[in-house]
Amino acid sequence: MNSSEWFNEISDQLWPGQCFSLKVKRVLHEERSAFQDIKVLDTVSYGTVLVLDGIIQCTERDEFAYQEMIAFLPLCSHPNPKKVLIVGGGDGGVAREVVKHPLVEEVHQVEIDDRVVELSKKYLPFMACGFDSPKLKLTIGDGFEYMKQREGEFDVIITDSSDPIGPAESLFQESYFGLAKRALKPNGIICSQGGTFWVNMNHVKETMDHCKKNFPVVGYGLASVPSYPSGQIGFFIASLNKHTIFKNPTKTFSDEEVDQMKLRYYTTEMHRTAFTLPRYAAKHLY
Template identity: 70%
Template structure:
């Protein structure tokens, strides 16, 4: 799956046919085939170090914060007191880095299926993998399905930081996965999952939302800007077991001083509200019809 030619890496995939995103490569720092997927870590001129799984960009040093902060703080700030949190996936450590900053969070369990992603990230992406060093966090290398089956009713918030719906991540976009998350939540729990971008496949976003709606009382779709992702935008499926939960309105609002002390570069109460609003009219009609 070597997509590097003439010094450029190109993200070519059938999930977004007819287009690709390319980065000029300084150096290939690491590449291997784990038991589950191809892992590549490159250093680029425009985006710094970039983690690539099965040919798809997972994060870059330049813009990772917008994704990590929003997938973490949207659900955390939707919950009145998110003491116990589960992260499924997130082997680069970025979501863990953000979740442990939240002052209400006491315990974080993370389940990542591919331990090699964790080890590679610790070596080459220390600014993200520092999340693994928190005393709040317990890391398990294993299957998130199996873990949740054994931990029913234990979490206030569950965050699924998955890759795109190919390979080992396909099952994380199905109704059976949302049902499992629901069982693992405490009453009034909140979930957040990577939900894809409407620009490349709005049918997939709609299908994932529909899977979630069959299990959760309140469901929303929020977006953020990540230049190194397809079309520069990614969405999140956010849901609550509490009917009528106002997902757009954060229950926890940080002051500017708190945001600075937590080193948050993207998330705020304003970006929280805006993430749910301003969808193109045609997209909103399809997703919420």
């Protein structure tokens, strides 16, 4: 690609009839790994961008919004999230945020594609720095198989997956939520990337229903991320504690604490408002 070319994110399967384009300065890297096509782009307005199978995963400009919310929504909904599992998240961004939480002592991460990890360390060091924490243990492997061997181990499980096609498709099925439930300690919480109801309400509803079959309390939180379809992303969040109210975080942070953790999107106020949905979406999902 040269400076006059654009990357066009098109998926008739995921968001038919629309396209998101970024002007590209240069292609930093592209390859086919054992699992997916990987591209790393240097773009004019969004900085470094990671693309898997033609779909934008994160951009330097706005990645923090997604990473902070998928991490802190579940962590601050649990009274004592000492031991955390991250499934996916090969760019390191979720790990970067999870290890910031003062109550988190131990983080285990399982990512299926080692090439995403290695390329993120090279081209996305502002995210891959999450792998450097002494709290973190990274395993390269399949998340399904990993959780099958670990029953009742984790306080919080965060699934940072790509979209429900290709290698991540199984992470949106009822069997996955059942497996995650078994890997949790009593009163454990899960949180997963949840797409957007603006372009695929039926998928969001179907996945939430899968989740509800395994958890007594299920919610859907929102974050604004400009480089994702519709500019908004959701998170499926569920608790084994039937008394959990996601709008009321169990852990709150002062402005000083937020600044100390270098959070740029998440605050206690953002947590509370994340679960307020547009009326039509709330009626459809709940």
